[in-house]
Amino acid sequence: MRVVLCLLLLLCGYRAQGEDGDLTEQTLEQTTPDIWAEMTALRDMVVELQVELRTMENRVMESDRKVEELKTELTVTKMYIELLQIENSGQATDLISLESRLTSTESKTSDLENENADFQTRLSDSESELVISKSRIDQLERENAEKPKVAFYTALTNAGSIGPYNTDITLKFTKVFTNTGNAYSAATGFFTAPVRGVYYFQFTVCGSSAGLKGVHVYKNSQKIMYSAEWKEHPNIRYFTNSVVLELFTGDIVYLRLPKDHGIFDNANNYSTFSGSLLFPL
Structure with a gap:
């Protein structure tokens, strides 16, 4: 554009000078x-301008190429961003699921x-x-170990009938089967309490002749019980009775045969005291 403008200006000036008629041939030659x-x-x-124009065209083409590359890169970037968003969305879902599982695990923990x-x-x-129970067991074992063990079982005699007599007699149960604690004496017929306590006694009385059969139970000199039966016929009949007594150490318990009463025993051990x-x- 600059070249064209310059040429136009020169031609216009030349034309103007010719029209005025002021120029001479010498002036024209100069x-x-x-x-x-x-x-x-x-x-x-x-x-120079053409060269510069080509250079600029090349630069424009290069710029266009770079613009296209940038557009392509931008498109790829957008796609990558979208993929990242999709992936991030999935990761966010996974994260929420993991957080939920973590919360559930923490709750279970x-x-x-x-x-x-x-x-x-x-x-x-x-x-x-368990400690208390063991302690109690130990205590009970100690108490049981310390507790006197007292028990006896005896039978009267192998002689058969005893009585009736004109007076009361103390019965001596001479066949001793059990005498734990040695509290019973076959020589006297007495049971002597080794410690203060509550004792259980049982006796069985057998009769073979007609008439009265029975015994008195004594604690020391005190008559505790009278137990007897009347027999109409001479046959083997017996009865059993028992008593529970509180005794002090040294108290004695024994059985006495009342006068006019009879009692029977033999190897079958019909009459017993325990x-x-x-x-x-």
């Missing part, structure tokens, strides 16, 4: 070399910890109860 010089300069300028604490408490209580300590006091 002016001609200047025009060619100017035209040469203008041509060179045109060449808390429940298990509470349950374990409860088990520990119950275990501690059970251990305490007792044991229920518990000490």
Whole structure:
């Protein structure tokens, strides 16, 4: 554009000078070399401008290429961003799921910890109860070891009938089968309490002849019980009775045959006397 404008200006000036008629041939000759010089300069300028134009065109093409590359890169980037968003959305879902599972696991862990604490408490209580139970067992074993063991079982005689007599007599049960604690004496017929306590006694009385059969139960000199039956016919008949007594150490218990009463025993051990300590006091 600059070259064209310059040429137009020169032509217009030349034309104007010719119309005025002021120029001479000498002036024209002087002016001609200047025009060619100017035209040469203008041509060179045109060449330079063409070169610059091609350079600019190349730069524009390069810019267009870079713009296309940038557009392509931008498109790829957008796609990558979308993929990342999709992936991130999936990861967010997974994260929410993981957080939910973590919360559930923490809740279960808390429940298990509470349950374990409860088990520990119950275990501690059970251990305490076990210690107490063992202590109680040890105490009972000691008490049982220290507790006197007293029991006896005897039968009267192998002689058959005893009585009736004109007076009361003390019965001596001479066949001793059990005498734990040695509290019964076959020589006297007495049971002597070794410790204060509650004792259980049982006796069986047998008769073979007609008439009265029975015994008195004595504690020391005190008559505790009278137990008897009347027999109409001479045959073997017997009865059993029992008594529970509180005795002090040294108290004696024994059976007496009342006068006019009879009693029978032989190898079959029909008439017996037994007792044991229920518990000490």
